[in-house]
Amino acid sequence: MNYFISLILALFLTIIIECFVALILRYRKKEIFQIIVLVNVLTNLTLNYLLLIFRLNNLSIFLYSIIVIFLEILIIFIEWKIFVYVFGKNKEWFFLSIAINTTSYVLGGIIFILIT
Secondary structure (H helix, E strand, O other), X not given: OOHHHHHHHHHHHHHHHHHHHHHHOOOOOHHHHHHHHHHHHHHHHHHHHHHHHHHHOOXXXXXXXXXXXXXXXXXXXXXXXXXXXXXXXXXXXXXXXXXXXXXXXXXXXXXXXXXX
């Protein structure tokens, strides 16, 4: 699959999954979904670009996995901080960020395995 197409597909799937999880968790404010989209445009594209660079450098599976885990945790914290900045301090934003990012990572990985 063309890299550009898979990059856009990953972004699109991530946004759909994360918005769906937010809906399941009973979030309804339009601004929450706008933040999810904007944060993912920034973080998902950056993450996948960085992962491409790391893949091209032939890192060991172990080191590559450590980098992926570190970057995913970093994204959770970035998204959480943006939620706090926009909506005010509240523990729920951290849990929302964990829930949507973990779900999109797992489901996105499964979907990509199935379609590639």
